[in-house]
Amino acid sequence: MAKYIFVTGGVTSSLGKGIIAASLAKLLQARGLRVTIQKFDPYINVDPGTLNPYEHGECFVTEDGAETDLDLGHYERFLSTFTSQANNVTTGRIYQTVINKEREGAYLGKTVQVVPHITDEIKRRMLLLGQTNQYDIIISEIGGTVGDIESLPFIEAVRQLQWEMAEEDCLVIHLTLIPYLKAAKELKTKPTQHSVKLLSQEGVNPDIIVCRTEEPLSPEIRKKIALFCNVKQEAVIEAADAPTIYEVPLTMMREKLDVICLKKLNLTDYHEPELTKWKEFLDKLKYPKSKVNIGLIGKYIELQDAYKSILESFVHAGAMNECKVQIVNVHSEFITTENVGEKLSNLDGLLVAPGFGHRGIEGKIIAVKYARENKLPFFGICLGMQMAVIEFARNVLGLRDAHSTEMQPDTPTPVIDLMAEQKKITAKGGTMRLGAYPCSIKEGTLASRIYGKKEIRERHRHRWEFNNAYLQQFEQAGMVASGKNPESDLVEIIELPNHPFFIGVQYHPELKSSVENPQPIFVHFIKAAKEFAEERNNVKNPVLQGEMI
Numbered sequence: 001m002a003k004y005i006f007v008t009g010g011v012t013s014s015l016g017k018g019i020i021a022a023s024l025a026k027l028l029q030a031r032g033l034r035v036t037i038q039k040f041d042p043y044i045n046v047d048p049g050t051l052n053p054y055e056h057g058e059c060f061v062t063e064d065g066a067e068t069d070l071d072l073g074h075y076e077r078f079l080s081t082f083t084s085q086a087n088n089v090t091t092g093r094i095y096q097t098v099i100n101k102e103r104e105g106a107y108l109g110k111t112v113q114v115v116p117h118i119t120d121e122i123k124r125r126m127l128l129l130g131q132t133n134q135y136d137i138i139i140s141e142i143g144g145t146v147g148d149i150e151s152l153p154f155i156e157a158v159r160q161l162q163w164e165m166a167e168e169d170c171l172v173i174h175l176t177l178i179p180y181l182k183a184a185k186e187l188k189t190k191p192t193q194h195s196v197k198l199l200s201q202e203g204v205n206p207d208i209i210v211c212r213t214e215e216p217l218s219p220e221i222r223k224k225i226a227l228f229c230n231v232k233q234e235a236v237i238e239a240a241d242a243p244t245i246y247e248v249p250l251t252m253m254r255e256k257l258d259v260i261c262l263k264k265l266n267l268t269d270y271h272e273p274e275l276t277k278w279k280e281f282l283d284k285l286k287y288p289k290s291k292v293n294i295g296l297i298g299k300y301i302e303l304q305d306a307y308k309s310i311l312e313s314f315v316h317a318g319a320m321n322e323c324k325v326q327i328v329n330v331h332s333e334f335i336t337t338e339n340v341g342e343k344l345s346n347l348d349g350l351l352v353a354p355g356f357g358h359r360g361i362e363g364k365i366i367a368v369k370y371a372r373e374n375k376l377p378f379f380g381i382c383l384g385m386q387m388a389v390i391e392f393a394r395n396v397l398g399l400r401d402a403h404s405t406e407m408q409p410d411t412p413t414p415v416i417d418l419m420a421e422q423k424k425i426t427a428k429g430g431t432m433r434l435g436a437y438p439c440s441i442k443e444g445t446l447a448s449r450i451y452g453k454k455e456i457r458e459r460h461r462h463r464w465e466f467n468n469a470y471l472q473q474f475e476q477a478g479m480v481a482s483g484k485n486p487e488s489d490l491v492e493i494i495e496l497p498n499h500p501f502f503i504g505v506q507y508h509p510e511l512k513s514s515v516e517n518p519q520p521i522f523v524h525f526i527k528a529a530k531e532f533a534e535e536r537n538n539v540k541n542p543v544l545q546g547e548m549i
């Protein structure tokens, strides 16, 4: 039978519950246990797929095509295992299920209420993955902050489960903030005391308190927190600010968070944590031997969470290349033919980001042209690939009106067009081409050198595609469709063989990069950027000792 760990948060949002949950999961996995993490989000959207990135950051897509919270990306990057639709549940999805059941007559004669019907549905979802026999431990992160109206039913569900389960089958971790008051030169425990009190009023007594803090917790402070929050002193865990999120599993190991959980859950079948690969990665990350500047061309660059998986993929690929990847954010809306040289001349590689709608696309097209003509390593993802296709059509094939019907529905030259199966769809939620699809790779191409395989599976999230009516014209002019879906013939990868590194992919490779398995296109892109930098500087980059990414 699986054991359950619930993670709640108090005092403020953005304390990094997802990172703490992922770090604990990593440690338990490194001890030989089978672990997964799920996230419960208190908002009413059925999933985050319809949310603007400014609202909630990137939408992470799972292998089975679920549009989920970006925390699932952290779970996969830490654990190198896949999550699924079952790993992310929102209030909207819970209500949708209950209301659908009500319409079907499942509760006939009964008044449908938050307690027990909504809480029962939450509990059912909380236990679902534990019933598959695939996991020893299920960690459930409860979104929001204790005290929010929205998260009440989730906390109530945790209370009921705690009551129903045996003592050693579940535990609750509460993550809080211990602020440091500079003027008083003191750490303050009062907000934590209040937050734990609030949680207790809702019926849940935490077993472990994880304290985010800028300053080390003294034994006296730990004792005070333990006493007033009613936990053992060893269960007060210090989570000091770390230079990189990937350091957190090691800090949690030093604080024995995993050992305390194993003890409370009465688990004895485990070994010492095996973290060799993880530590090697951290060493490479901390001590890079070279440096590259990569331009990230997008329209949401003010908000780093919008490109979370891309940025993390660069961290993984940089470490693999022992190279510091400096991201230079370039707002696509402000790139013009006049300023492109000035904006991009310091770069060693250019990534054109995914996106929707027409804002900023002309800037993206100008940037692609610059990369193509100046032999600057280029990597286009989804919309970025579509922009590379449009640029080639306009400037190489001479099809001056070439466009995507997403931005110009009546274009006479639709080189990017709506996929046939999308034409009848009007609803927005969960209706894109989503999740992993196979892709066959052409031999002798850059893609085949990168992947070293004939068949790959990558994840998608789009509605438009390369229009195959133009394929012959593109291939005659030197653009190669090096990856295609074997069943539908949809073009998944394009590249330019007469360029040192020019690749565009219709899918999202950033969704499958992890610490222990960096995504190969990112790894090769950084390698190409390093070569570009070396050639340009004509000298090896200086060794950067001790510089963190």
Ligand code: GLN
Pocket (backbone or CB within 6 Å): 353, 354, 355, 356, 357, 381, 382, 383, 384, 406, 461, 462, 463, 464, 465
């Ligand atoms: N808007 C484009 C499409 O739907 C690209 C999507 C993306 O970049 N994820 O096809």
